[in-house]
Every structure is written in C-alpha cells, then in structure tokens.
Amino acid sequence: MKFIKALKIPMLIIGLLPLLLWPGPGCRAADIPEDTTAEFSVRLYHQLQARGGDDNIIFSPLSVAVALGMVELGARGASLTQIRQAVGFSHLPTDEEFSLLQNLTGALSEDDAHYIIRMANSLFLQSGVTFNPEFLRLMKKYFGAEVETVDFSESAAVAEQINGWVENHTESKIRDLLSADDFSSVTQLTLVNAVYFRGSWKNQFRPENTRTFSFSKDDGSEAQTHMMYQQGDFYYGEFSDGSSEAGGVYQVLEMPYEGEDMSMLVVLPRQEVPLAVLEPIIRAPLLEEWANNVKRQKVEVYLPRFKVEQKVDLKETLQDLGIKNIFTRDADLSAMTDGKDLFIGKAVQKAYLEVTEEGAEGAAGSGMIALTRTLVLSPQVMNVLSLSLPLCVL
Incomplete structure (x- = not known):
C-alpha cells in the first residue's frame, strides 16, 4: 500500500486536464499532436x-x-x-x-x-x-x-x-x-x-474525513489547511529524475473525474525536498512518461482542500x-x-480554481x-x- 501525505506545501498540480494544463494523457476528447x-x-x-x-x-x-x-x-x-x-x-x-x-x-x-x-x-x-x-x-x-x-x-x-x-x-x-x-x-x-x-471526482472524498493539518512551507513558516483523505484504487507511481540527491524521487498520482475522460495529475517531491528542485526538470516528455507509467494500486491520499x-x-x-x-x-x-x-x-490572465471533497x-x-x-x-x-x-x- 502506497502512502501520500502532503505535509510539505510544495506540490505541482497538472490538471484540470485539459483546462488547467492542456489536452494530454488525461484527455481523450480530441486527437491533438x-x-x-x-x-x-x-x-x-x-x-x-x-x-x-x-x-x-x-x-x-x-x-x-x-x-x-x-x-x-x-x-x-x-x-x-x-x-x-x-x-x-x-x-x-x-x-x-x-x-x-x-x-x-x-x-x-x-x-x-x-x-x-x-x-x-x-x-x-x-x-x-x-x-x-x-x-x-x-x-x-x-x-x-x-x-x-x-x-x-x-x-x-x-x-x-x-x-x-x-x-x-x-x-x-x-x-x-x-x-x-x-x-x-x-x-x-x-x-x-x-x-x-466543473467535474466530480470518480472517487469522492468523505467530508467527515477532512482534518486540519499544519503545513510547513519552503521558507520554514507554517500554515493551517484542511486536508482531505481517502483510501482507494488510483493510478500511482514513483519516479526518479536520475540524480543521486535526496530529491531525485517524485510521487505521481492521477485523480480521474467522473467519466474518466479527464483527470488531475498531482506531482509531489519527497517530503524534505523543495519544489524548486522539481520545477527545472519539468518537460513535456517527462510528464508524458509519468502519466503513461502510473499503475493502478491501493493508495492512501491526503490532498489539500483549497481555493485560489x-x-x-x-x-x-x-x-x-x-x-x-x-x-x-x-x-x-x-x-x-x-x-x-x-x-x-x-x-493579463485571471483564473480561478477550487478543489473540494466532491x-x-x-x-x-x-x-x-x-x-x-x-x-x-x-x-x-x-x-x-x-x-x-x-x-x-x-
């Protein structure tokens, strides 16, 4: 059983595919190069x-x-x-x-x-x-x-x-x-x-399982946030960027919406690694590789409930x-x-995103x-x- 617990606030969310990123691994609605x-x-x-x-x-x-x-x-x-x-x-x-x-x-x-x-x-x-x-x-x-x-x-x-x-x-x-x-x-x-x-998760979180957690930011400060929780079958994988440093392994989780034509891809560096270590390696082929190689398995998921x-x-x-x-x-x-x-x-760009249990x-x-x-x-x-x-x- 894999365990995802995002106690460090740095996290990369790639999705709402296609609206938050672009049609890709999680979007089957159109054939786009x-x-x-x-x-x-x-x-x-x-x-x-x-x-x-x-x-x-x-x-x-x-x-x-x-x-x-x-x-x-x-x-x-x-x-x-x-x-x-x-x-x-x-x-x-x-x-x-x-x-x-x-x-x-x-x-x-x-x-x-x-x-x-x-x-x-x-x-x-x-x-x-x-x-x-x-x-x-x-x-x-x-x-x-x-x-x-x-x-x-x-x-x-x-x-x-x-x-x-x-x-x-x-x-x-x-x-x-x-x-x-x-x-x-x-x-x-x-x-x-x-x-x-607007889309509902294929596997929704139960509101009664949401708890307040203390998040440690990259700058060392802490923030309180509501953390949703569930255990279920998800596409999940752990991947290395080839480096020998502690930050070389990343957890990748795909969270499908109802219908499974679209999904949210969450990438989380290991707990003690700042997001700045992950950002420089992000490239289109790497995202495609991660999305294509996640495997369905039992996962415990902690995900922040947020609005930005x-x-x-x-x-x-x-x-x-x-x-x-x-x-x-x-x-x-x-x-x-x-x-x-x-x-x-x-x-200019103005955007809105809210992620909830639903x-x-x-x-x-x-x-x-x-x-x-x-x-x-x-x-x-x-x-x-x-x-x-x-x-x-x-």
Whole structure:
C-alpha cells in the first residue's frame, strides 16, 4: 500500500486536464499532436515561474492558445510567424492550426453527463470602424465568436459590459477581469475568451474525513489547511529524475473525474525536498512518461482542500516566448482592418480554481485589446489579453 501525505506545501498540480494544463494523457476528447500542446504548456509554465518567484501559479495554456489564435487570424508577416512559432504551429500547413483549435474546443464543449465544460469567445468592436469582413467571418467559423459594437471612449460602461459577459460565461467565478483604465478613445477592438469547468471526482472524498493539518512551507513558516483523505484504487507511481540527491524521487498520482475522460495529475517531491528542485526538470516528455507509467494500486491520499484566484500580467511572458511584434509599433494586424495601425499593448490572465471533497471547479477569462497606434498620445494606454487556467503550483 502506497502512502501520500502532503505535509510539505510544495506540490505541482497538472490538471484540470485539459483546462488547467492542456489536452494530454488525461484527455481523450480530441486527437491533438503532443508536440503542439504539452511543450507550449511547459514553456509557459517555466516563464511564469521565473517571473513569479515563490508565488502560486495558476494559468491555462489552452485559453492562451485560443486568445492568440484569434489574434493570429488578423496577423500577417513577422507578427503571424512569431505566434505560430511560439505556440508550436510552425510545422503545420498554413492555417491548419485554426481547424485544430476549432476541433479541440468543439470536442471539449460537447455535452457530457459527467462534467461541465463551457467555452465562449466574443469580439467587441469600436462602433464606426470598418473591420475586414473576412476576418469577422473566420472568427465566427473557427471560434464561434459573437460580435458586439461598443464605444470604447465610454470606458466604464464598456468594462462593465465585458466583465458581465465574462461572469455570465464562467458562473460568476471570474469577476472584474478588465477595468475602465484598460480602454480609451484609441481602443479599436477587444477579443475575449471564457472557459468554465466543473467535474466530480470518480472517487469522492468523505467530508467527515477532512482534518486540519499544519503545513510547513519552503521558507520554514507554517500554515493551517484542511486536508482531505481517502483510501482507494488510483493510478500511482514513483519516479526518479536520475540524480543521486535526496530529491531525485517524485510521487505521481492521477485523480480521474467522473467519466474518466479527464483527470488531475498531482506531482509531489519527497517530503524534505523543495519544489524548486522539481520545477527545472519539468518537460513535456517527462510528464508524458509519468502519466503513461502510473499503475493502478491501493493508495492512501491526503490532498489539500483549497481555493485560489490569480491575475497575472502576461505581456512580458509572451514576449519572452518570442511573440514580440504584436506588442510594438512593428505589429502587423492588417487582416483585421485596412492598413497596419493596430497593436496589442498588454496581456493579463485571471483564473480561478477550487478543489473540494466532491471535485474541482475552474474558470478563466481571456481577452486581447487592440489599439490604433496612429492616435496614441500616452504610453500608458494599453491592450489586454486575459487568459485562463492550467498548471497550478501550490
């Protein structure tokens, strides 16, 4: 009998697959090339981890990819090339990635008796501005995007409208995604993506078994948390990273949701090893190896009951991944409108995740705001890309 007892707070949660990471070992809903998915997720994670220090990280590569896909539809030249290379689409025939994203989001959004997944996209356009009809047609075709016209100079009203749309599509889990300061008279377009997931564990925890534990953090401080407990049959394994140090062995547990099409993968370093020892070795092939080699066996599981919400500025992270031009005056988003006067000014992500005895619930809102550079008078005027859920570091 294996025994998992997370008395050290450092823990890596890879899931809600696919929403918290990306379709992978735990997702059987769509046939997606692995090198186009998990590798992008891991690269995003490492960049966020490098900038986030010791903070928790919660984000959704799936939502990032969808938001970037909507921008890519309007991009040309180097702006287009940089997005394709960063996300991992450069090896695909031109425009095939849009069908891939369409098939993926469509498969994930199909009704299922065991869990709820909702994905929605919307375009908010500046009234009086002419947008390329082909761009709007393709946004509808590949992303099912709704189209609304607004007056961005009425910034408070627009922020309230878009935030209301996001709340409606995330069961009110994502609130205040944008603010009035994100819009001005030079804002031309905002692309928004919303994702919501709720699933019940295949093997639920009994609330009466939940106890308060004292957690020892990496910095030596302690925190009280509710620890759920159960004993049952799970896919579990212990793996070595090949090092001779004490931290070379990691416990990997797969926790399926009802229906078993999706699961949460939990990776825990040995008790006296900080998470910082695990993070550098995380790579897509390693995650795939772990997920494919866990074995079904009796396991005692202690898992924290928690709720976390985070908003992260992703502009510099995406630039570090090579997506540079769309945030500068070199941006070429000419397929959105006639001319080449649009650019993206800011990228942010807001995500929510709650794990309980019954299951898990997650949501995220994503958006990109395009400005016209010919009218920009202040460098403080910015655009927004708000993204979603996946790799969650606790």
